Amino acid sequence: MVEEERVRVVRCGGSELNFRRAVFSADSKYIFCVSGDFVKVHSTATEECVHILQGHRNLVTGIQLNPNNHLQLYSCSFDGTVKLWDYVDGILIKTFVVGLKLHALFTLPSAEDSVFVIINKEKPDVFQLVSVKLPKSSSQEIEAKELSFVLDYINQSPKCIAFGNEGEYVAAVRDFYLSVYFFKKKTTSRFTLSSSRNKKHAKNNFTCVACHPKEDCIATGHKDGKIRLWRNFDDDKKYTYTCLHWHHDMVMDLAFSVTGTSLLSGGRESVLVEWRDATEKNKEFLPRLGATIEHISVSPAGDLFCTSHSDNKIIVIHRNLEASAVIQGLVKDSNIFTGLMVDPRTKALVLNGKPGHLQFYSLQHDKQLYNLDIIQQEYINDYGLIQIELTKAAFGCYGNWLATVEQRQEKETELELQMKLWMYNKKTQGFVLNTKVNMPHEDHITAVCFCNAEKFENPTLVTSSKDGHFKVWILTDDSDIYKKAVGWTCDFVGSYHKYQATNCCFSEDGSLLAVSFEEIVTIWDSETWELKCTFCQRAGKIRHLCFGRLTCSKYLLGATENGILCCWNLLSCALEWSAKLNVRVMEPDPNSENIAAISRSSVGSDLFVFKPSEPRPLYIQKNISREEVQWGVFVPRDVPESFTSDAYQWLNRSQFYFLTKSQSLLTFSTKSPEEKLTPTSKQLLAEESLPTTPFYFILGKHREQQDEKINEAFESELVQLPLTENIPAISELLHTPAHVLPSASFLCSKFVSSLLLSKETKSGEEIPEDVDMEEGKESDDSDEENDFTEKIQDTNNTDLGEDLLHQLSKSEEKELRKFRKVDYSWITVL
């Protein structure tokens, strides 16, 4: 990157996976979902993203398998093109330019050279279903302008269109009617339900439609939770329908199984309902799916279903209604109170997720790492219920501690507050609740901050509240005769003239604490909790407060609600400079002196990057977003970039992410970060190429056992293990038809010896001695053995690299030998 392009605002990950129905590949190995401008290919077995199909320049609105070649995928987008992909290799094959905004895509096996799309030509609210003839041509980009009109005045959602009986008819629903267009007869029948105008409280609106794959039967979902099964609809008069009613709220989506024996439905209840034989009494449920079911799709092979949920998640479900995989994107459907944070350990972005949860979202892989249940209460989804909200969260001590604040306020006077402190547990690799403080303050907590300075051996937390106090919490010994424990207690309560405490902030070295009381900033000594000095600018309440870093640590910055940004010098205790700027977001970069501020103007939001030492900004970008920016955060880069231009130097060590009001996560980059997302390793693909035979299961188990036994420290060892598919004896076993195989006893010795590691590959003559020594030990307790290996690990860490290699091979050899002794029995079972 020598001459960088202009830095621009790009959408970064976290796109809606649930925008359209997901599509399965013909063999159910892959699942495709739209994700912003891309199409993502996930493995159904491992949940990993295998490919990202990129090429559309606007939101992708529909994907379908090519019915004539199911290794190919069609996609359509708002950019007016239909693209054909080879999803196995992730290659764009062809682009068909239609030139109109395409809202949805349908394909039919009977219509070989055309696809169906939803467009709106004239009025903004009137949509048409048209078929587009895809001309045959060898060129990459082909104009496809031959449209033939099928249905007018339809709903724009693809859920409201369904093709039935191998493309003999198409059913479309909108408002209160169902229209069926018969391609052969070229006639449209329309069936209208009595609308709410005729009937009181009847919420008969159609919401979705599905067609039976084998029979002439159309299923429609309705707003009142009913499902109607229409039959005989080729006769305008003799048509008839059946009602199925279980959902108490709108039916969001419907899908028939491949054979048509069962119907799947889902809605806001977050329960997948399977209606067997389309009868009311014969139904199965898969409850507790977590969030509203938005879409349901069925794999062409019939073994898998999947549901897309409103919390940006796709669940792959087995035919027997067992959830098998979850593909979780950034959860977006809640209010963000906690703001954006970076988990110091995983470098994941942390923010409000599902109701009552904190989500850890990996920016690198665009997927959710995990959910931390903070509130730990059953979430009841109902209108008008006042829920417990997770309002504040903060990481401290390099990610060892997490503080969270939750509140629920039903009436003005009844505030329920709870602060929880979570300790990171190395063993379980997760946060464990350590201390729960009921009503830490009398009123809303406005800020929570940890003292992150290295010199403080004792973790310290400060909370400020509207009740006029700020409290200092410290970690103390909470041991009793039963166990050793630590807990948090309140150490100091400070206040200033009964003003509401609005912000608090530690200086970088932790020696000073700044607490803002409405318009006044107070500075406290963190050793003695003495009030050192106060700053008062009388320029409105302080909205943001932060200390400068590194060379600028003598400065304190405060942004007021009246649109003044002040910078105080802590040495001189005087105002260094002030500027008129309506700051909405102010975030310091942890790796440099830079501070980013986003201001709101009438046309949009502007970004200013500056150093506290000088009032002149380093970088200004106007109008980064038309919407209001709510939160921002600097995320340290793993590998520093090397922008040479002065203006972009602030991006070298950290990347700035911000979240707008409509919950789109944006960042600054010269290229789209999703382009940089690393597709999963080749190993994953190699694993999938292994056929799922009984051998596979045995070998797979086998490997798991190995994995369990071999210590975590030998992560690199996997590579050294001979991959099963490389061994000729095994491939011979697996790929020769059973009837031509010689007897098992003949193959056995060859097979077993193939699993052994040849000694030549291993280094060193000392091995035999070692083996002798360890064989003696093998009779000992296994715990001891673990201790031994752990010791090895410890020494490894301190030792030189070559020693490490040596040790690895030795212990590995030991493990394998042990395994050889133990695990032959399974072969005789065969």
Place this chain on the structure above:
Amino acid sequence: MGEFKVHRVRFFNYVPSGIRCVAYNNQSNRLAVSRTDGTVEIYNLSANYFQEKFFPGHESRATEALCWAKGQRLFSGGLNGEIIEYDLQALNIKYAMDAFGGPIWSMAVSPCGSQLLVGCEDGSVKLFQITPDKIQFERNFDRQKSRILSLSWHPSGTHIAAGSIDYISVFDVKSGSAVHKMLVDRQYMGVSKRKCIIWGVAFLSDGTVISVDSAGKVQFWDSATGTLVKNHLIANADVQSIAVSDQEDSFVVGTAEGTVFHFQLVSVTSNSSEKQWVRTKPFQHHTHDVRAVAHSPTALISGGTDTHLVIRPLMEKVEVKNYDAALRKITFPHRRLISCSKKRHLLLFQFAHHLELWRLGSTVATGKNGDTLPLSKDADHLLHLKTKGPENIICSCISPCGSWIAYSTTSRFFLYRLNYEHDNISLQRVSKMPAFLRSALQILFSEDSTKLFVASNQGSLHIIRLLEGSFKHLHTFQPQSGTVESMCLLAVSPDGNWLAASGTSAGVHVYNIKHLKLHCTVPAYNFPVTALAIAPNTNNLVIAHSDQQVFEYSIPEKQYTEWSRTIQKQGFHYLWLQRDTPITHISFHPKRPMHILLHDAYMFCIIDKSLPLPNDKTLLYNPLPPTNESDVIRRRTAHAFKISKIYKPLLFMDLLDERTLVAVERPLDDIIAQLPPPIKKKKFGT
């Protein structure tokens, strides 16, 4: 319309009995309905669903099965083990014959209509030959272990299916032996119930047997192999009845939860001939068990414990969407159960097995229009008259002076003399009734209470002079030669000179009582008469028919009046013709000769003949014009029909004197409250 003081009577504690069977006859488009008290009613579906005939019930004769045979003959079988044939002309029981198999649970007439099959308690299926005037036992089929609850013929007449407890048997009619025995699963939603009762079977021409049972299942069986083909679990309670259409493309089942399900045979895809049975629409018009269903070519008919007869038209079979295509719910009998003594303010209520005499309350208070006046004296239950014997009362009447009460059962006629001494009443039975007075279909007293008119079921009309404590037979009008039709409705002129009588189908006969001869016959009309009355002074006969037409016929002039001709020329308002229930009573205002008062179950109407007739554009059901409106507007909007819908369901309404009306209501909620509780169903959100 004028202002009236209205006695709003709600103490008529009438509960219709539940419907047990319905049988539909395609040729005559008539429906036979039997109730749990043994009453059998015949509804004419072509004549606006009018209940034209009824056979009174009998305590021991609980009907369990009802069917039509060739030549529109109606048979029933009951728990007393008798097969009964009804005489539809004379309105009595032709004969009763014991089947000698214990209680009869099911009956089926062969497709050709000449053989009758009876399923009995002892597990026997008996075949009877229907001869022109009787039935004759032919033979027994193989005896089964338990009672035969349902029977169905194969349309070819070669096989029958019989539903018993836990299994269905298929019989060969020729040999009389069981060909297949199809065992029904006892399991009910995973729980094993004690027994699975086959409440109904239907044999289709392709050999499919459809069964409904107490476990809530509708099952399709292949009778050739005796195997289960398909199973629909539709209810958590019993499925109690099934009826298949003649085309065999749809059938209907009724469940104990009050739901009626419609099943249709639809093609699997439009271009294949394969068809499958699909459950389509559920109808919830009942609150209680649906004991019986029938399938007419255009409608689904259901009846049950909640006493409603529901006729639900099938929209796809209806050619024109007119008023006939609307849902009908028939609850109350289309005849009068109440008579009134105007002089003494007495009401006589007729129940199945007793009569009640009430004196209306009175008030001294006055008030504005719409006020509820406080009673100074409460209504008084004067008399409770129980019948002797197990038979139901057919008809009853109290004389206008209040001193005579007459009622009749199928076999006996009773006449009582009432004596009033201050507040005490003494009742004296007039004994030694003449032999010809055995059973009456209608009883009427003359206005001055000196004459009693009795329509007997042989078609004759008796006139009896009443004296103090005794009576004298004056005359008998014999039916015209050749007809045996009984008279069901009587009307006498207030001056006592004219008597009008009408049967179920032929015209209205007017007799001159002075000269004791037939005066004239009003020309016959296509639809049965629902109410008759003769106006005072003018002696105009007002006739209401079941198609909601009203005629006025001048008896002295022997022709329709000018007003009647005018209204026939112009036609009635379309909303008037679309009313559900027939007019059951007509009366006149003594001081306003231009007014005709009439009512049905849902409205009360005063026809003012002096005002212009409404056309289809005018508002028929106009609210009473506010009094402050100017006379011009009032005159412009006024038309001949003044309708009040305040009182409903209205069983009786009459004028006591010039300014007082009595209205007898029977709210449906009160009836439901007296029924056994329905099956509890979990309602979502409660």
